[in-house]
Amino acid sequence: EPEVTQTPSHQVTQMGQEVILRCVPISNHLYFYWYRQILGQKVEFLVSFYNNEISEKSEIFDDQFSVERPDGSNFTLKIRSTKLEDSAMYFCASRAIRDDPLNTEAFFGQGTRLTVV
Amino acid sequence: AQSVTQLDSHVSVSEGTPVLLRCNYSSSYSPSLFWYVQHPNKGLQLLLKYTSAATLVKGINGFEAEFKKSETSFHLTKPSAHMSDAAEYFCVVSEGYSTLTFGKGTMLLVSP
Numbered sequence: 001e002p003e004v005t006q007t008p009s010h011q012v013t014q015m016g017q018e019v020i021l022r023c024v025p026i027s028n029h030l031y032f033y034w035y036r037q038i039l040g041q042k043v044e045f046l047v048s049f050y051n052n053e054i055s056e057k058s059e060i061f062d063d064q065f066s067v068e069r070p071d072g073s074n075f076t077l078k079i080r081s082t083k084l085e086d087s088a089m090y091f092c093a094s095r096a097i098r099d100d101p102l103n104t105e106a107f108f109g110q111g112t113r114l115t116v117v
Numbered sequence: 118a119q120s121v122t123q124l125d126s127h128v129s130v131s132e133g134t135p136v137l138l139r140c141n142y143s144s145s146y147s148p149s150l151f152w153y154v155q156h157p158n159k160g161l162q163l164l165l166k167y168t169s170a171a172t173l174v175k176g177i178n179g180f181e182a183e184f185k186k187s188e189t190s191f192h193l194t195k196p197s198a199h200m201s202d203a204a205e206y207f208c209v210v211s212e213g214y215s216t217l218t219f220g221k222g223t224m225l226l227v228s229p
Binding site: 031033035042043044045048050055056091093095097104105106107108109110111 | 222
């Protein structure tokens, strides 16, 4: 069964450093997402991406964040200067496009646990 | 705007007894509704989805959910809990492709 893969599974970084989280969506999917889950809190939407541009973004997704689809398979989330409060589990997801959007679910990766120290 | 309310942060059941996890949603349009499950240290797995074809939806591992438009609810049920069902469950609403909105999650605890 096709799946979304994320690397690395864990990353520890120092405050102020840049990190890039990587995702390989399912190959025929066209809509991509990043979500995060701070420990003990709800899953929060960060950004959605379609047709090589951001479709929608949340208030969390400020100038410190950026997304890119550098080639035909990868989808990355970059945090330019990490803060302690960026520590969270980051989930990538992808979704197919069909005539009926009600009939398409998002497939999530296993997540990258980011720890900022 | 869409939103989801999961009414219980924790639900405790005994193995073999029924499970009910409650979810209410708010949506301006006809939404898609999903239940995802997250086992400890694992990713998010789709349990089931409502896509307007039928109001009673069957998912994996014996779970079901019923869409009730009049009550704006999409409660998740299972007739008989198993120890392996212990996990966190998320109700999710989507009004198209651009976002999926998660509820706060319900932790299901199953005791022997």
